[in-house]
Amino acid sequence: MTRFGILRNPGRRRRSVVLIALLATVGGVVSVAPATADAPPAGQVYSDVADGFAGTSGLGVERTTGGEGGETVTVTDYESLVRYATAPEPYVIRVGGEITVTPYGTEIRVASDKTIVGVGLVGHIVNGGFFLGDGVHNVIIRNLTIRDTLMEEDDPDDKDFDYDGIQLDNAHHVWIDHNTITRMNDGLIDSRKDTTYLTVSWNVLAENNKSFGIGWTDNVTSRITIHHNWIRDTNQRNPSADNIAYAHLYNNYLQNVRSTGNHSRGATKMVLENSYFDNVKDPYYLDAAAELRESGNIVVNSTGKRDSGGSAFNPSDFYSYTLDSAADIPALLGTEAGPQADIGQ
Incomplete structure (x- = not known):
């Protein structure tokens, strides 16, 4: 059985397994060459x-492939990361260590056709994040820890410094997968304006005021899938989903949420399936003009709204997916969400 984000049946699709031989390091860029391996490593694929x-x-794109077909580089310093992330050519950019962003709070402007992936557990982006602007498309941001732009004393309500983890303005075909994003000043993820064809999967979004905001537009065109994310110790926007044509949320784990859970806002059509809510205020609810169809969810230790209404849409009309049992979600995401040692190797 295949769970999205995790390959359970290696007969259907195998990851290429290589041993990386480091050949040279010049200006923070590591050249790498593949070598054969006698056996795949243990663990998940x-x-x-x-x-x-x-x-x-x-929108002219078949599916999100990131920097597939471009050169693969491994970066270990900020200047090299910026150089390749902003380049017009496709790149697979492996983040091979902890990179501190300067100036503090800067959002690196990612160009189209890029994969930015952490190497195992070592890829950290500290004191900054990423920005995908108007028309940027075909981007994968994966297996990174993006952290620490909080301005607690100067900006306790996140109103003066817009230091997001990942901000998307009118981008499309973006996959945000297996990251931990935490302690940012403003949103961990802000999907703004008419950003669409977006999947956010297997991430940990934690320890923040604003978790995941979607909207800032009067248009109702966006298509967004949000699945297998562990959202914990946050306050608002978990997510706040405004004016989304198709919002599919499934197998997410919301834990210790102080203000609002899944909010279907504006004219959003939301399908919410097999998620787990623990100690969440207002686990799920909708505005008067919105729709929210829910099934299979588990709510414990929580208070407030659990409202639904409308038929929304059928996600299976657009793609295939497999639901995990809501009861299994806390344990599953406790080990499988966030960066993984086997990704980016």
Whole structure:
């Protein structure tokens, strides 16, 4: 059985297994060469194929493949990361260590056709994040820890410094997968304006005021899949989903949420399936003009709204997916969400 983000049946799709020989390090860029391995490493095999709406066609893009077909580079310093992330050519950019962003709070402007992936557990982006602007498309951000732009004393309500983990403005075909994003000043993820064909999967979003905001537009065109994310110790926007044509949320784990859970806002059509809510205020609810169809969810230790209404849409009309049991979600995401040692190797 295949769970999206994790390849359970290696007969269907195998990851290429290589041993990396370091040949040279010049200016923070590591050249690498593959060597054969006698046997695959133990542990899980993670699919490198985008699923959900990021895996579907539209706006001239067949599916999200990131920097596939471009050169692979490994970066270990900020200048090299910026150089390749902003380049016009496709690149697979492996982040091979902890990179501190300067100036503090800067969002690196990622260009189209890029994969930015942490090497195992060592890829950290500290004191900054990423920005995908108007028309940027076909981007994968994966297996990174993005952290620490908080301005607690100067900006306790996150109103003066917009230091997001990942901000997307009118981008499309983006896959955000297996990251930990934490302690940022403003949003951990802000999917703004008409960003669409977006999948956010297997991430840990934690220890923040604003978790995941979607909207800032009067148009109702966005298509977004949000699955297998562990959202914990946050306050608002978990997510706040405004004016989304198709919002599919499934198998997420919300834990210790102080203000609002899954909010279907504006004219959003939301399908919410098999998620687990523990100690969440207002686990799920909708505005008067919105729709929210829910099934299979578990709510414990929580208070407030659990409202639904409308037929929304059928996600299976757009792509195939497999639901995990809601009861299994806390344990599953406790080990499988966030960066993984086997990804990016």
